[in-house]
Amino acid sequence: MKIRRSDRLIDMTNFLLDHPRELVALPFFVKRYGSAKSSISEDLVIIKRAFKAQGLGVVRTLPGAAGGVEYLPGISEPLARDFLELMAEKMADSNRLLPGGYLYLSDLLGTPNYLKIIGRLIAAQYSEEKVDAVMTVATKGIPIAQSTANYLGVPFVVARRDPKITEGATVSVNYVSGSSDRVQKMELSKRSLSDGANVVIVDDFMKGGGTIHGMHDLIKEFNAHLVGITVFAETAFSGKRAVQDYTSLLEVTEINTQTDQILVQPGNYLEKLQLITTAENAD
């Protein structure tokens, strides 16, 4: 049965959104819709244009026998900036202040609409890299890992401080939590990562970077490769961080428990995004 262009466009949009970073050969759509290859190619021109206008990433067609179409989720610089400024404003709400100078963030990191954009932002950074898995440590990093993995089209794995019987054999490392100077242990199921896997590390918060460093050590134990590190928020830290090369979406520059003041600004994400965009334009 032949399918009309309008129905094809809607179905293809759905399909591409559901299969990020997956190269789909054109004959797949030719068969799916019973349409000519030339019609599918015209559809893709329209879809490319509409996705570009929305600023939600790039639809790319690769020519040749091994070619096809793929959707690389992303976000335009203005949308990214607006979102990070909104988050900074929400995080600076003094009602979030908890005893000890901690911030309550579970509402933000429990809102799917925010998590979707966080995932897009992080995935956009690695859109030209080979990625096989996203890694985080339980518990707060999980929603960020899930959303990032979703837009990268790969699985996510969760290291734990309190390994469960349902993980089977694990590999463990010790790490120093920078904020407390205490040596802790984190474990990851042996089945989680395959040899040589390319891994993106994400987490909710980074202070001294000790936890992130622990995850990096875990990756090494699995003979896997670190692709990059992105945290939702970094906080001011006096001293040398255990991790130097990372991206932060937000930066908490001050938490004053005397005046109940919290200062938050976009992290180094936007600078890094500009570097990526500039490099692309130079090609």
Place this chain on the structure above:
Amino acid sequence: MKIRRSDRLIDMTNFLLDHPRELVALPFFVKRYGSAKSSISEDLVIIKRAFKAQGLGVVRTLPGAAGGVEYLPGISEPLARDFLELMAEKMADSNRLLPGGYLYLSDLLGTPNYLKIIGRLIAAQYSEEKVDAVMTVATKGIPIAQSTANYLGVPFVVARRDPKITEGATVSVNYVSGSSDRVQKMELSKRSLSDGANVVIVDDFMKGGGTIHGMHDLIKEFNAHLVGITVFAETAFSGKRAVQDYTSLLEVTEINTQTDQILVQPGNYLEKLQLITTAENAD
């Protein structure tokens, strides 16, 4: 600037997918595209048809001044059945068997493509109910809660057995873990749920139902209402379950550590789905 129909269809598809269960007034699209209301109405007829053909839920238009269009994520019965049979087959792989008769499932529950369908399946059950939040308990239930919340367009909240300093004041309940008969405690941040909230409970596994019962008790402590309970998998349990009314996507009927045999079949989800569909047809 006027926008062509094909571009409108792609943008509206994206928009509706990104805003599940949100009633969007037609003037919003009229303004967004600079198009006549009649054109938007025609677009929606096409979108309705295409979404229906894909079996991924219903696009519904409500007439009148307070009307508009909304997307209710769902899944067709054949797609649901195929997915549950695939999951049952994957779960029955004897390589998953861990000492003590536990099953390794982190790979399945760490795969975004599976989680998306799991979320759709669960959300579809509650498409006609008022839902304000999805609740689970850390850690394994989190990805299921996130995906379900995503398709219901609501936040998710996470109860914890080991409360963190970053949760602020909490409400706690004791519960008896059915499998171990041990009294444990779970806590939920006081800020998580508002008075009278309508809550869907989800979790990965249910044996005796004690953990689920604990979450139900927590909901009561918040003066919130239980909308329904869905677990990814239930296992055989000799004795009376602490929870009677629940939905399971899968049922592990036997784990034999002598013969390494695992028997898994679709849970009561498909029966419940038929009940819903039948009731709808009766209207």
